[in-house]
Amino acid sequence: SKFEYVRQFEAHDECLPHCWIVVRIDGKGFHRFSEMHNFVKPNDDRSLSLMNVSAEKVMTDFRDIVLAYGQSDEYSFVFRKSTTNYNRRASKLMTNLVSLFASTFVYNWTKHFPDTQLKYPPAFDARVVLYPSNRILRDYLSWRQVDCHINNMYNTCFWKLIQDAGMTTTEAQHRLKGTLSGDKNELLFSEFGVNYNNLPEIYRKGTLLVRSSVQETATKTVPNKNGDGTMEETFQRKRYITETLYTDIVGDKFWREHPEILGEDS
Amino acid sequence: SKFEYVRQFEAHDECLPHCWIVVRIDGKGFHRFSEMHNFVKPNDDRSLSLMNVSAEKVMTDFRDIVLAYGQSDEYSFVFRKSTTNYNRRASKLMTNLVSLFASTFVYNWTKHFPDTQLKYPPAFDARVVLYPSNRILRDYLSWRQVDCHINNMYNTCFWKLIQDAGMTTTEAQHRLKGTLSGDKNELLFSEFGVNYNNLPEIYRKGTLLVRSSVQETATKTVPNKNGDGTMEETFQRKRYITETLYTDIVGDKFWREHPEILGEDS
Amino acid sequence: SKFEYVRQFEAHDECLPHCWIVVRIDGKGFHRFSEMHNFVKPNDDRSLSLMNVSAEKVMTDFRDIVLAYGQSDEYSFVFRKSTTNYNRRASKLMTNLVSLFASTFVYNWTKHFPDTQLKYPPAFDARVVLYPSNRILRDYLSWRQVDCHINNMYNTCFWKLIQDAGMTTTEAQHRLKGTLSGDKNELLFSEFGVNYNNLPEIYRKGTLLVRSSVQETATKTVPNKNGDGTMEETFQRKRYITETLYTDIVGDKFWREHPEILGEDS
């Protein structure tokens, strides 16, 4: 129609080639959302598992995501450098991804929160960030994992002080002000008998989803040699699966053991 | 942490000021989604109402949307020119909006499709488009409504030929090839006794959601004059509501009757 | 060649359609440049005329510039809303324009500074700014002209205090601190007998270049009626010329008198 000229106002937003494309999503107003749905403090296993299955669904549908990392109300998805998914259009990538995550979150709510009704549909924001080298991509992931560690340690202490030591939130904040990582470790151990390093890794490290391939033997039906019937034939195939890990990704160990994730070029 | 430098790789994406910001969303792969969930052809009232309540939720949460227009698996949301919502950051606007739409869609599924189970969580894409003048914004909306009209007329004929006249899809396509609007009108009337203009307006025009204000009288409790008690006092207030219309927005009539939507400047 | 893939890294930077495209250029380090070439203070007529011819050359070569405004070491060029020059590519527009301006500036140096050798080749920066409406474009131009006025009034006082009253720069700054426009007018008049409004308009208002068309009668040689020779025939043609004005563009008067510049749509 004569109105079609308005399409020309749409912007081109293809991502620079040869960069890692990271889409990070984050729950909107999850402070309130977690209160309204009585999330366990500081870590609610139901919420963690619901976030994780939603992220797995995203990885299943977006075949070019090589790795995802989640903690709290956020998840980061890493597309391989050379992806041409949606022609690398930033808007397409982030909106399709975030809406799939959100709708999967609601879709699976009851399975993970069987006794809690979903009071309202949650929203998530998303952004695309480009990282030009493996080193910087690793620093990005380290940034998120260090953030997880710092928040989790703080929150663990905070809620212990309130739930077990009966402090008010103001008192707990005051008690923790200026404390370093070592101080908090010590506090947990001496005052609450908690060895921080024994807490579940999912709380301390966050969740890492890695796509990996497994070699498997499968069978197919083929015409038999006489040409007068069929027979079963076995063959080898690669299958992609998503592995879930709770592990350190700041140090070199993990990356040395999984060189295929980032590929050879640094 | 020393990793925070990675934030510098995030792009600034504030929209040009003083432009209408349109966010258009569109269902991903709804051809398949409508098949899988046995949508009535060509128009499924359940789908339309579910799309519409999801859009209403979006308008409720995003106070700066002045108008929304939906048809088929898509919806366009128009933010007022001078909005500072999310500081006009394009990514924030489109991702928060589309994820809210998608999660609301799933949240309300059962209410609108009581007899159909949701087979998988749907995704939607979204894009931000800027329109510098009222005239062009109107042309944008006209573009979408003309698209609705053309598709609906075609689909109405197409499915009549198949469902009532027993044609195959190929035959129906062939029958409609090269026909103009008038031909299709005639076909519907002479072959199926259908007066196209009597079909429900929601099919022919799509759905328009308009925020409008109503003046209402409310009461509040205030200290009484003696200062020894309280009294009820009535006062006037403006309340914003969302009106749903199925009406022509290509011509001038609607805009003349609702001058407040676009405001005075052209 | 196999290396051509590197072209894909070039960004698309087409300007949003239907917006005024303004390219503003500004001399790099002209504080130093004006010192090194002994510019008259506060206004050097040679510099002004050189800037102006350079801008005229730009208008001659870029046919879609409807208006240019210059003052000090800067110039703003306004392309018509619907220009498709260089397909509206921002980089192409600003770099071709600014390099033409700079090379013209050097090319014409000797004509305007016959007694001063050019010590080094100057650079200019440039930027593209989009304005979605006539009102905002006018506010942009007002911003530059008010800036001209404020700077010129300050500089006129400043250099009078130094050159005529023998103050040091520190004393002059101190004397002018906190003074308003009226105070400066008064100072010039009472202390130096200068009526600010009698100063040359080019200093007070800056320079406006407007493309306007004149109807003219021209002649061409055509075959004569007998077909056995030629004859001269007169005809009317529109010719575009650049008019130079030193006039107020903040108020409505100018725009009312030149409605063709911005055109009818607001």
Add this chain to the structure above:
Amino acid sequence: SKFEYVRQFEAHDECLPHCWIVVRIDGKGFHRFSEMHNFVKPNDDRSLSLMNVSAEKVMTDFRDIVLAYGQSDEYSFVFRKSTTNYNRRASKLMTNLVSLFASTFVYNWTKHFPDTQLKYPPAFDARVVLYPSNRILRDYLSWRQVDCHINNMYNTCFWKLIQDAGMTTTEAQHRLKGTLSGDKNELLFSEFGVNYNNLPEIYRKGTLLVRSSVQETATKTVPNKNGDGTMEETFQRKRYITETLYTDIVGDKFWREHPEILGEDS
């Protein structure tokens, strides 16, 4: 002033961090420019040297350019990955650079073209392109050098056929159609006795400007030991100079011999 709000319409255009920033400039309409100024065909030494001194001036003023490569009417400038020049603002970088290049070109015209008057001031376009890795940056430079090679070989044959063999341009084009590199080599040798590889390297390879540092001994005046006078003291300092090379940059040799240019990270 109340008009300052118009600054908000300026776009942010900082380049993605940690990428090589390449600014390529190219003469506007140099086909005509070279004709008008009677450039020697296919290569005019005066033009080449003028382009080269202009590029050297650019490298002198922009300290973060590590390398520049020029051929024909174009030049590419490579800023180091981590430059913060102009805060990495793309518009600032390309416009300041291109206008300096253009004004230097005019400034030095007479020195290089002593017998040819400059008929009009030339313009150059410029663009910013980002390259995320050393490998791709090298491919970019290879692209430009291979382009130089192909054009130069073609043009050398073309003008030989016209100037020495008396062909028309159409005949020359026809003669060269479909020929490969080897054919052209052979043609030059057998028909004109020219060994292509003996032509000046500047024609065949283009010009490479590399910033390199030399260690030098300098002297400064310092207070003497008795504190009653001064003495000369020698010290070591690094000085940056621009080296000019006509060499292959497609193969590995050059890069192996100059590892400092790109630095260690790939």
